[in-house]
Amino acid sequence: MQESALGTNNNDLNAWLQTHGLHDVPRLAQSIKVESGWETAVEIVLGTKLQALCIEDMTILQEALINPPSGxxxxxxxxxNIEKTENNIDSLLDKIQAPWPLSTLLAGVKIAVDIKTAYQIRKQLAEYESVITPIGL
Structure with missing residues (x-):
């Protein structure tokens, strides 16, 4: 990931992170491993969430977030964590390895190997679910 994509070149943000002892907290993009061929799909679905700082418990930041950094x-x-749905359709979660559950970000995102399969799968999806192919369609 490029520094700009990770937000690591923002001086105000970096100073705020340093002040609050968060400068060494990993970004989501640095913490996940995506199965080859599924990188584009993961980037499209997660988008700017890939920049997110990975925090175990948000309550420790309550006071710090009263005055958030610029940027x-x-x-x-x-x-x-969110429980997996009951259908047997493969999930984008199955294509990512991470030290923690990513279900809060990817629950309901199903995968298809091609657009033809995606059209077939969409008939089985719940209202809150979507399907994506390796190329991001």
Whole structure:
């Protein structure tokens, strides 16, 4: 990931992170490993969330967030999890390895190997679910 994409070149943000002891907290993009061929799909679905600081418990930041830094600050709470849905369709979650559950970010994102399969799968999806192919369609 490029520094600008990770937000690491924002001096105000970096100073705020240093002040609050968060300068060494990993970004989501630095903490996940995506199965080859699924990188584009993951980037499209997660977008700017890839910049998120991975925090175990957000309550420790309550006071610090009263005066947030200028620029973009995204946080991902690593201790939350959502149960998997009951259908047998593969999920984008299955294509990512991470030290914590990513279900709060990717629950309901199903995968298809191609657009033809995606059209077939969409008939089985719940209202809150979506399907994506490796090229991001």
């Amino acid at each position: 973009k600050l995204a946080l991902f709470e690593t201790s939350h």
